[in-house]
Amino acid sequence: MTSKAGPPPPAAPVIPSEETEKNDKLPASGEIIPTKHHKYEAIKLLGKGGFGAVFLVKREDGESFAMKCESYDVKKQVLSMDCKVLRGTFLIQSPHFCSVLDRGKAIDRFRFLIMKLVGKNLWDLRIEREPPKFSLNTSLKAAEQCLMAIQDLHTVGFLHRDIKPGNFAVGRPETNEFHTVFMLDFGLCRKFIGETQTKDLRMPRTSAPFRGTTRYASLAALKQIEQSRKDDIEAWLYMVAEWTVGALPWRRLKGQDKEEVLRWKEDIRTGDAHDEFMTGLPRREFDTIMSYVDSLEYHSIPDYDHVHYLLQHACKVILYL
């Protein structure tokens, strides 16, 4: 994600540092990158993350796209997961995911995929505001769209496991998609449905290495318990609270402060921090959403419509304020 002035961006997924630094093989601005069918010119860097970088590129016919690259040096390849997930969401025609148009590799340097270009991510959009928060109406509308994206991702059998504002973006006004939110970045996804015909849930591992971003990670993720659909929704709740209020109570803690963030998250449920967390949120509805999410278990299928209904209720209430 691009770095900007203002509050520090949430920590990137926890991965070994040598993987994050080896980006020297990635394309330079102006470089022409060919595939079997097309040529793309790298125009500018849109975002740089743990596993590679995303560039704005122009095809030979002048059309713009996003190119997600993954350096050959990374130990854990994740671009293929992006492809797998986006193939699934394409099949169900979800409006919340980018279409993949092309892919290829620059031998010994990087692999890439070419996808639909969208607009700014929701982290950048928020922090360029003064104060750095969305209006309640915008917050709740964005929350609804992100929830629908999460539901669609779950429908195709994947958990995201890194729900955070930098992994959602609005569409471009030029394509009339400014009011559609797109989900990005499937590098930490995990298939939660088994490979058999019965579509059973995979058995949870007794312990699961931490995946995600500490600030938004669910209680289970922080405790290294296998994540399930409820955990994406819990992370969504923290993300929505942050962009509605402007900050989370644990905003000053870093990616490595998992124990302390876990204590905060427990404290907003049962302790003194409850009020601090809820101030500025539509309290009745968010209290209900949090209790509902906490009532879910590994095997639960979340009732997305119930959460959606509560958001819509909160939207109606603000109309009368």
Ligand SMILES: Nc1ncnc2c1ncn2[C@@H]1O[C@H](COP(=O)(O)OP(=O)(O)OP(=O)(O)O)[C@@H](O)[C@H]1O
């Ligand atoms: N299709 C796209 N169109 C426009 N911008 C995009 C697109 N895909 C990604 N970006 C931008 O690039 C940033 C990084 O993308 P993404 O999250 O997929 O990569 P990443 O390497 O996994 O990043 P990180 O490790 O920071 O999560 C996004 O936050 C977004 O701003």
Ligand SMILES: [Mg+2]
């Ligand atoms: Mg990302």
